[in-house]
Amino acid sequence: MPPLTVHHLQVSQSERIPWLCEELGIEYELKLYKRSPMLAPPEYKALHPAGSAPTIQDGELTLAESAACVEYICHKFGNGKLFVKPSAPNYADFLYWFHSANGTLQPGLSRGNMIKLSGIDVTKNQILTLFQERAMATVKMVDTRLKDNDYLAGDELTAADILSMWSFTDMRFWYPYSLEEYPNIQRYIKRISQREAYKKAMSKAEPDLKLALDIEPPKPFFAPS
Numbered sequence: 001m002p003p004l005t006v007h008h009l010q011v012s013q014s015e016r017i018p019w020l021c022e023e024l025g026i027e028y029e030l031k032l033y034k035r036s037p038m039l040a041p042p043e044y045k046a047l048h049p050a051g052s053a054p055t056i057q058d059g060e061l062t063l064a065e066s067a068a069c070v071e072y073i074c075h076k077f078g079n080g081k082l083f084v085k086p087s088a089p090n091y092a093d094f095l096y097w098f099h100s101a102n103g104t105l106q107p108g109l110s111r112g113n114m115i116k117l118s119g120i121d122v123t124k125n126q127i128l129t130l131f132q133e134r135a136m137a138t139v140k141m142v143d144t145r146l147k148d149n150d151y152l153a154g155d156e157l158t159a160a161d162i163l164s165m166w167s168f169t170d171m172r173f174w175y176p177y178s179l180e181e182y183p184n185i186q187r188y189i190k191r192i193s194q195r196e197a198y199k200k201a202m203s204k205a206e207p208d209l210k211l212a213l214d215i216e217p218p219k220p221f222f223a224p225s
């Protein structure tokens with residue numbers, strides 16, 4: 001039995017972790033959980049006080065929060081692979097895109113999703129309109145970055161990409177936006193979705209899902225009643 005257990009909640013940002021493990025070539029046990037109906041089921045919530053996906057376990061340790069899980073696994077099991085060393089010329093680029101992925105990009109889109117689920121007419125509220133504009137401005141920034149770079153930190157895939165990819169793909173089951181205006185993100189998605197590790201991870205984590213890899217978003221996964 002491998003020491004590392006990855007708890008994946010259906011159609012959630014925890015899909016990042018099996019993908020990471022496949023990129024690192026490490027063994028892990030994958031446990032799958034269905035949503036009930038929108039949030040994580042009680043047995044998932046019981047894993048960690050945060051009750052959020054992803055959650056991983058390594059022996060006695062239980063850890064949540066995507067970036068913490070990614071950093072822990074890369075250093076504990078992957079010899080620091082997919083992290084950029086301080087001596088490398090693209091170190092600051094890596095830090096920026098690694099942290100902005102979950103510090104700005106993902107929270108911005110999540111906020112947009114909450115607003116949408118609440119059913120509020122955003123066009124009638126200046127603050128909410130501002131939130132949504134800001135969220136899409138971060139997507140635009142990524143698109144600009146990817147114009148001359150195959151991956152966020154430069155020529156090679158890093159942990160910054162592992163954290164970011166979800167925001168342009170399956171996140172759109174929750175916050176449906178088109179990629180029409182983001183041609184470089186479209187190419188990025190194509191590039192990553194052809195990686196063996198990505199394909200292998202998604203076939204294990206989301207075996208029944210047609211992934212949101214197209215330009216237009218999929219039908220929402222959950223519609224509030």
Ligand SMILES: N[C@@H](CCC(=O)N[C@@H](CS)C(=O)NCC(=O)O)C(=O)O
Pocket residue numbers: 009011012013014038039040041051052053054064065066067102
């Ligand atoms: N910043 C956190 C966010 C975690 C988060 O909100 N995860 C969502 C899945 S996308 C979740 O757990 N939703 C189910 C629930 O709240 O019950 C992270 O990156 O781990």
